[in-house]
Amino acid sequence: MIEELSKEYDIHVNSQRKSDLDEWVAHYRSFAIEGQTANYIPALRNAHLSQLGITILEPGGTMIKSGDWEVPFTLQSISKVLSFIAACLGRGISYVLERVDVEPTGDAFNSIIRLEMHKPGKPFNPMINAGAITVASLLPGDSSQKKLEFLYGLFENLLGKRPTINEEVYQSEWQTSHRNRALAHYLKETNYLESEVEEALEVYLMQCSIEVTTEDIALLGLILSQDGYHPVRKEQVIPKKVAKLAKALMLTCGMYNASGKFAAFIGVPAKSGVSGGIMALVPPSARSGMPFQDGCGIGIYGPAIDEYGNSVAGSLLLKQMAQEWDLSIF
Amino acid sequence: MIEELSKEYDIHVNSQRKSDLDEWVAHYRSFAIEGQTANYIPALRNAHLSQLGITILEPGGTMIKSGDWEVPFTLQSISKVLSFIAACLGRGISYVLERVDVEPTGDAFNSIIRLEMHKPGKPFNPMINAGAITVASLLPGDSSQKKLEFLYGLFENLLGKRPTINEEVYQSEWQTSHRNRALAHYLKETNYLESEVEEALEVYLMQCSIEVTTEDIALLGLILSQDGYHPVRKEQVIPKKVAKLAKALMLTCGMYNASGKFAAFIGVPAKSGVSGGIMALVPPSARSGMPFQDGCGIGIYGPAIDEYGNSVAGSLLLKQMAQEWDLSIF
Amino acid sequence: MIEELSKEYDIHVNSQRKSDLDEWVAHYRSFAIEGQTANYIPALRNAHLSQLGITILEPGGTMIKSGDWEVPFTLQSISKVLSFIAACLGRGISYVLERVDVEPTGDAFNSIIRLEMHKPGKPFNPMINAGAITVASLLPGDSSQKKLEFLYGLFENLLGKRPTINEEVYQSEWQTSHRNRALAHYLKETNYLESEVEEALEVYLMQCSIEVTTEDIALLGLILSQDGYHPVRKEQVIPKKVAKLAKALMLTCGMYNASGKFAAFIGVPAKSGVSGGIMALVPPSARSGMPFQDGCGIGIYGPAIDEYGNSVAGSLLLKQMAQEWDLSIF
Amino acid sequence: MIEELSKEYDIHVNSQRKSDLDEWVAHYRSFAIEGQTANYIPALRNAHLSQLGITILEPGGTMIKSGDWEVPFTLQSISKVLSFIAACLGRGISYVLERVDVEPTGDAFNSIIRLEMHKPGKPFNPMINAGAITVASLLPGDSSQKKLEFLYGLFENLLGKRPTINEEVYQSEWQTSHRNRALAHYLKETNYLESEVEEALEVYLMQCSIEVTTEDIALLGLILSQDGYHPVRKEQVIPKKVAKLAKALMLTCGMYNASGKFAAFIGVPAKSGVSGGIMALVPPSARSGMPFQDGCGIGIYGPAIDEYGNSVAGSLLLKQMAQEWDLSIF
Structure with a gap:
C-alpha cells in the first residue's frame, strides 16, 4: 500500500504548505531538548532527541512530507x-x-x-x-x-x-x-x-x-478520517461506527493525561506513543477553501517526550498546524 | 433576542424533522421513570418527571420545537x-x-x-x-x-x-x-x-x-456552534478562541463522568445540569445534504436525571438525533 | 490541683533520673533546628524553636521537671x-x-x-x-x-x-x-x-x-495511666473503660501519621499537638525495680515540629526515656 | 518442643479458668454463622464453620485448652x-x-x-x-x-x-x-x-x-510475650528489640483494618489469618492477683471469618477473655 501511495500520491503538490511545514519542523526540532526519550524502556533510550518528521496524506492523493519522516519507530x-x-x-x-x-x-x-x-x-x-x-x-x-x-x-x-x-x-x-x-x-x-x-x-x-514510519500512521489516520473508508483501496475497511468510536476515544483519551489540553488547544483526534509518534487526523470540514477540507491523516515522529509521554516537538508542530490551518473539529 | 427569534425564525419549517422529533419526544418521555429528580436540592424535587422538551435553532433562521420546550428550569x-x-x-x-x-x-x-x-x-x-x-x-x-x-x-x-x-x-x-x-x-x-x-x-x-427555557440554551448553543458569531445580532459576541475552548471542554467534560460515553456514542459538544437541561450544539459540517449542515444549537429539558446527573430522556433523545441525522463531529 | 501538686508532690526526689533528664533535655534541645514551628497558624510561628521542657508525675507523689517545663502553650x-x-x-x-x-x-x-x-x-x-x-x-x-x-x-x-x-x-x-x-x-x-x-x-x-504547661498535661497523662483514677483527688474521675479506650487511641492514632513508628520504637500512649506539646503516659508495669513501675504521666513541650506535626526534640527525648528506662508497654 | 510442652506443662491446672473457657467456647461457636470461610482460597472453603478451639500457655508451665484446639490449619x-x-x-x-x-x-x-x-x-x-x-x-x-x-x-x-x-x-x-x-x-x-x-x-x-495448631501459635505468642525469651528452652531466642517491634506491629496492624477496634476493645497484641487463626499474647502485668500476671500466649482457631478477614468466633472469644480477665495492656 505504502508503495502504491508513492505511485498514486503526488508528493509535495502544494508548495506553500510544504514550505510552511519545512519551516515549522526546523523551528520546533530545537524544542526537543525540553523532553527526553522514554528511559524506562531501555531500547528507546538511544533515539536521536532532535529528530522530527511528518507525513500528511489527503484522500484525494496529496502527500506532504518533511524532516525525518522516514525514520522507523515503534507504535x-x-x-x-x-x-x-x-x-x-x-x-x-x-x-x-x-x-x-x-x-x-x-x-x-x-x-x-x-x-x-x-x-x-x-x-x-x-x-x-x-x-x-x-x-x-x-x-x-x-x-x-x-x-x-x-x-x-x-x-x-x-x-x-x-x-x-x-x-x-x-x-x-x-x-x-x-x-x-x-x-x-x-x-x-x-x-x-x-x-x-x-x-x-x-x-x-x-x-x-x-515498527512503522510517519507514512504508515498517516495512512491509518487518513482511513479513520474517512470514517473507515480506505481512499487508496477504495473500500470500507473499518465500519463507520467503529471508526467514529475510535476517533472519539483518541480525542478524549488519546494523549495520555494531557488529552484535555490537546482537545482544547489543538482539537483534532490524536494518539501518541512513548516512542515519540503521534497519529492524528482531520475529519472532512465545512470550511470551504480551507486546507485539508476533505480531511487528512497525519503521522508525526519526534522521540523526545514530555512528562505526560507525548512528543514535545511533535505536539508543538501539531499545535502550529492546527492554529495556522484552522484544523480544530470544534 | 428570544422575542426577535420568534419574529426572525420560521418555526417548524421542516415538517419531516419536526414530525421525527415529535415522535421521539413522545417515545423517550416514558424512559424518564428510570431516573429521578435531583433530590439533594429540595426545590428541584417537585419537577414533573415525564416532561421532555426540545428547541433546535439553525443559523439560517429555522427553529424546531417539540414537547415541553417552554417549561422554565434553572441552568x-x-x-x-x-x-x-x-x-x-x-x-x-x-x-x-x-x-x-x-x-x-x-x-x-x-x-x-x-x-x-x-x-x-x-x-x-x-x-x-x-x-x-x-x-x-x-x-x-x-x-x-x-x-x-x-x-x-x-x-x-x-x-x-x-x-x-x-x-x-x-x-x-x-x-x-x-x-x-x-x-x-x-x-x-x-x-x-x-x-x-x-x-x-x-x-x-x-x-x-x-431560569431559562430550551429556547434560551438552544440560542447559547447556536452561538457557540458558530464559533461565537451571533446569527441574529450578526456580530462576533465571543472570541472564536474562547468559543472553541468552551466547546472542547463541553465535549471532554460536559456530561459529568459520562462525558466519554457521550463523546463516543453521540459525539457533539453538550453540557448538562442536574435540573435536567442539556445545552448541545452541532458545528457546521462537510456532509453536504445532511441535516443541520450549517450547524445548530440544541436545548433540551427533561428533569429525571440518571446516576451521573444527566437527563435520562434528554440523553436518549439526543442520541437518537445524533444517530439518525449523523451529527457526530468525528 | 496544680497548686496542690506543688504541695503534695516531692519535686526532684530522684536525683539520678532528674540529672539524666537534664542532660537529655540539654542534648536534644539542639535537634529542634531540624523542625520548624507550625507556620500555618500565624500565632504559633513565633515560638522559640530551641525550647524544650518536661514534667513527669508519678502516682505516689514524685514530680520531676526539667528545662522549659513552665512555658505556656496551647493544647x-x-x-x-x-x-x-x-x-x-x-x-x-x-x-x-x-x-x-x-x-x-x-x-x-x-x-x-x-x-x-x-x-x-x-x-x-x-x-x-x-x-x-x-x-x-x-x-x-x-x-x-x-x-x-x-x-x-x-x-x-x-x-x-x-x-x-x-x-x-x-x-x-x-x-x-x-x-x-x-x-x-x-x-x-x-x-x-x-x-x-x-x-x-x-x-x-x-x-x-x-493554654497549658507541661505540668498540666503530665497530670492528664497520669490520670489516664491510672485508668481514670485521680491520684491527688483520690477518686475515679474517668470511667476505666473510657480511659482504656483513650489510651488505645493515643497509641494507634495519637502521633499523627507517625503513630506506627511511635508505637514501634517508643511504645507508650502519647498525643501530640502542632504547638509542640506531647502528652504521654506509662501504665503500671510488671517490671519490678524498674523506674515508674506504678506508671506515670509525662508532659513535654518543644515547639519545633517535624513533617508529621510532632515535636522534633520532644519525640527524641521521649524515645531516649523509653529506651533507657524500658517504658514500652509491649 | 510441643511434645516437651505436654511433659512440662500442667494441663488444665486452673479449673475455674478452664471451665470459663469451655463455657465461652461453647457459646461463641454458634456466632460463626455470621462469617464465612475464606472462599477466595479454594482449599480453605471446606473448613467446618462452627469449629472453635483455643490454647493458652503461661510461662510458668500452665496450659489451658478448650474446644477444637487440635485441628490443624494454615498460618x-x-x-x-x-x-x-x-x-x-x-x-x-x-x-x-x-x-x-x-x-x-x-x-x-x-x-x-x-x-x-x-x-x-x-x-x-x-x-x-x-x-x-x-x-x-x-x-x-x-x-x-x-x-x-x-x-x-x-x-x-x-x-x-x-x-x-x-x-x-x-x-x-x-x-x-x-x-x-x-x-x-x-x-x-x-x-x-x-x-x-x-x-x-x-x-x-x-x-x-x-500447618499449625492452636498449641503452636500459643507458644509463638508466649515467646513474644516474654520479649523473645523461650520459657521452655530457657534462652533468649529472639532479641528483645525485635520482639517488642513485632508486638507493636501486631497491636497497630495485626488484625487487618479492624486493628484499631481490636486495640480499643481487646487491647492485646494479636495477629490473625484468613484461615481463622489468631495468635495473641499478654505481656506480664502489674495487676497483682490477676490471671496471667506473668503473661501468656494464646492460640485460637475458628475458620468462619468476617469482612475484615478475622475469625468471627475467635474475636468474640478473645474479647470476652480480655474483659473478664482484664488483659488489656493499656
Whole structure:
C-alpha cells in the first residue's frame, strides 16, 4: 500500500504548505531538548532527541512530507487504537465495551488506583494501559499467536504489508514491564482479562513493538478520517461506527493525561506513543477553501517526550498546524 | 433576542424533522421513570418527571420545537460554560487557565479527592464543581454583586434579556450546599480561590439558579456552534478562541463522568445540569445534504436525571438525533 | 490541683533520673533546628524553636521537671483526647462510636480523601481533624457555649482550675482554618456533624486554644495511666473503660501519621499537638525495680515540629526515656 | 518442643479458668454463622464453620485448652509476624525498615492504592500483603529455597519441629494469587522487592501454607510475650528489640483494618489469618492477683471469618477473655 501511495500520491503538490511545514519542523526540532526519550524502556533510550518528521496524506492523493519522516519507530501506545478496532471487529462493539469503558480519567497511563477505587474495577478506557491489556486479551483466538495474527491481519488489510516487529524493543519491554504485569494480574483477579496474564502481555507488548514510519500512521489516520473508508483501496475497511468510536476515544483519551489540553488547544483526534509518534487526523470540514477540507491523516515522529509521554516537538508542530490551518473539529 | 427569534425564525419549517422529533419526544418521555429528580436540592424535587422538551435553532433562521420546550428550569451546571466564557472575557484565557486546568477526570462532579491527591490541588477543569467555584471567584469585580453583574451582562449580550433568578432554588441550594462549601474552603486554603468563600459560593449558586427555557440554551448553543458569531445580532459576541475552548471542554467534560460515553456514542459538544437541561450544539459540517449542515444549537429539558446527573430522556433523545441525522463531529 | 501538686508532690526526689533528664533535655534541645514551628497558624510561628521542657508525675507523689517545663502553650490536637473523653462521658461510648470509628489511617491529620473513598464517610478516628470536629459537635449542649462549658467542666474536674484560652491563637486559627471548614462542611453533608458547621468549629478551635504547661498535661497523662483514677483527688474521675479506650487511641492514632513508628520504637500512649506539646503516659508495669513501675504521666513541650506535626526534640527525648528506662508497654 | 510442652506443662491446672473457657467456647461457636470461610482460597472453603478451639500457655508451665484446639490449619497472615522476625534476624532491623514502614493504613490487606498514592511506594507495614511480600524477598538467601530454609530454621528454633506445608493450600493459593502477583510486580517496579517476583511469591505463599495448631501459635505468642525469651528452652531466642517491634506491629496492624477496634476493645497484641487463626499474647502485668500476671500466649482457631478477614468466633472469644480477665495492656 505504502508503495502504491508513492505511485498514486503526488508528493509535495502544494508548495506553500510544504514550505510552511519545512519551516515549522526546523523551528520546533530545537524544542526537543525540553523532553527526553522514554528511559524506562531501555531500547528507546538511544533515539536521536532532535529528530522530527511528518507525513500528511489527503484522500484525494496529496502527500506532504518533511524532516525525518522516514525514520522507523515503534507504535507503542498508538497500537492501542489498532487493537481496539481489531477487538471491535472480532468481538463486536458491545462485547468489548462490557469489559472496558470509554471514560477519560485524568490519571497517568499506568495508574492502578482507579481499578481499586471504582469497584468492580472495569478499566476506564482502552487508551490507558489497563484498558489496552484487557483489549489485547479480547482479540479473537485462543493463543497469543492467534490473537496477534488477527491484529496483524488488520494491519495488513489497512497498510498493505505485514507488520515488522522490533525484537530488541520487544525483549526490552518484556523484561522490564513490571507495572504492566501488575495491571494484568489485577485485571485477571477481577475477571476482566479473557486470557492468561502472560498471553495478554505478550500480545500487548508485541503490538507496541510494531515498527512503522510517519507514512504508515498517516495512512491509518487518513482511513479513520474517512470514517473507515480506505481512499487508496477504495473500500470500507473499518465500519463507520467503529471508526467514529475510535476517533472519539483518541480525542478524549488519546494523549495520555494531557488529552484535555490537546482537545482544547489543538482539537483534532490524536494518539501518541512513548516512542515519540503521534497519529492524528482531520475529519472532512465545512470550511470551504480551507486546507485539508476533505480531511487528512497525519503521522508525526519526534522521540523526545514530555512528562505526560507525548512528543514535545511533535505536539508543538501539531499545535502550529492546527492554529495556522484552522484544523480544530470544534 | 428570544422575542426577535420568534419574529426572525420560521418555526417548524421542516415538517419531516419536526414530525421525527415529535415522535421521539413522545417515545423517550416514558424512559424518564428510570431516573429521578435531583433530590439533594429540595426545590428541584417537585419537577414533573415525564416532561421532555426540545428547541433546535439553525443559523439560517429555522427553529424546531417539540414537547415541553417552554417549561422554565434553572441552568445549574450549564451555567459553568457561561461563567467560564465570562471569566475568559474578563481576565484572559491564560489567566483563567493558570487557576483551572482543562483535563477530564472520570470523577463525580462534586469529588474532592483529586484536589488532595494531585498537589497542589489545581482544579482539573471548569465543568466540575471545584473548577466552577474557582471560575466564579475569577469573574471581574471585587464583590459577588459585581461578579454577577459581569456574568449577567454576558447573558444579556447573548440572549437579549436580563437573567431571571429562581429565588426558591437559590435559597434551597444556599441552605444545603455543604459539599460545595467544603470544596470552596479547600480551594481557599490552596489559594485557588480569588475571593472569599461565601462570595464565590454566592456567585456560583446564583448562576446555577438562572431560569431559562430550551429556547434560551438552544440560542447559547447556536452561538457557540458558530464559533461565537451571533446569527441574529450578526456580530462576533465571543472570541472564536474562547468559543472553541468552551466547546472542547463541553465535549471532554460536559456530561459529568459520562462525558466519554457521550463523546463516543453521540459525539457533539453538550453540557448538562442536574435540573435536567442539556445545552448541545452541532458545528457546521462537510456532509453536504445532511441535516443541520450549517450547524445548530440544541436545548433540551427533561428533569429525571440518571446516576451521573444527566437527563435520562434528554440523553436518549439526543442520541437518537445524533444517530439518525449523523451529527457526530468525528 | 496544680497548686496542690506543688504541695503534695516531692519535686526532684530522684536525683539520678532528674540529672539524666537534664542532660537529655540539654542534648536534644539542639535537634529542634531540624523542625520548624507550625507556620500555618500565624500565632504559633513565633515560638522559640530551641525550647524544650518536661514534667513527669508519678502516682505516689514524685514530680520531676526539667528545662522549659513552665512555658505556656496551647493544647492543639492534645485536646482531642480530652474532648473524646468528654463526649463519651456526656453521650456514652457507643453513641460516640456510631459517629466516629477508631481505626488508624496512615493519612495526614487533615486529609479529606478517605471521607469520600469510604462511603458513607464516617471519620476513621477521633485523633484526626475530621473525627475531632465530629466529636466536638457531639458534646452535650445545644450551643457552642454549652458544649464548651461541658468540656471546661471536665478540664476543671481533672486539673482543678478553669482553662485559659489563648485568644490570639484562637483568632488566628479561626481566620485561617479553611481546611477544617472544608472537613466540617463535608461532614455536615454526610450527616456526621450534630451541630451547625460554625458551632462545631468554634468548639474545636476553642479547645485547641486552651493554654497549658507541661505540668498540666503530665497530670492528664497520669490520670489516664491510672485508668481514670485521680491520684491527688483520690477518686475515679474517668470511667476505666473510657480511659482504656483513650489510651488505645493515643497509641494507634495519637502521633499523627507517625503513630506506627511511635508505637514501634517508643511504645507508650502519647498525643501530640502542632504547638509542640506531647502528652504521654506509662501504665503500671510488671517490671519490678524498674523506674515508674506504678506508671506515670509525662508532659513535654518543644515547639519545633517535624513533617508529621510532632515535636522534633520532644519525640527524641521521649524515645531516649523509653529506651533507657524500658517504658514500652509491649 | 510441643511434645516437651505436654511433659512440662500442667494441663488444665486452673479449673475455674478452664471451665470459663469451655463455657465461652461453647457459646461463641454458634456466632460463626455470621462469617464465612475464606472462599477466595479454594482449599480453605471446606473448613467446618462452627469449629472453635483455643490454647493458652503461661510461662510458668500452665496450659489451658478448650474446644477444637487440635485441628490443624494454615498460618496464612500469622506467618507475617514470623517472616518479619526472620528478616530482622537475618538482615538487621534498620535494613528491613528501609524497605517497609511500620504505619497502620486503614486499608484492606490487599490494597494497592497507597503504593501509587504515596510515592515512592514504600509498603506501609509488614502486616499487609504488600509489606509481607517485600519482607519475604528480604529473607537471607539467593533463592526461594534458601529463604524458606532460613524461615523454617527460625520456626524450628522456636517450636522444636520442622514446619509442615499444606501442599493443597499452597497449590490453591499459587494458582489464584493474582492480586498478590499484582502487588509483587508493582513492588518490583518500584525497587522494593529484593528478589524476582515469582521467588518472593513462592516464599510468601509457602509461609502462608505452614500447618499449625492452636498449641503452636500459643507458644509463638508466649515467646513474644516474654520479649523473645523461650520459657521452655530457657534462652533468649529472639532479641528483645525485635520482639517488642513485632508486638507493636501486631497491636497497630495485626488484625487487618479492624486493628484499631481490636486495640480499643481487646487491647492485646494479636495477629490473625484468613484461615481463622489468631495468635495473641499478654505481656506480664502489674495487676497483682490477676490471671496471667506473668503473661501468656494464646492460640485460637475458628475458620468462619468476617469482612475484615478475622475469625468471627475467635474475636468474640478473645474479647470476652480480655474483659473478664482484664488483659488489656493499656
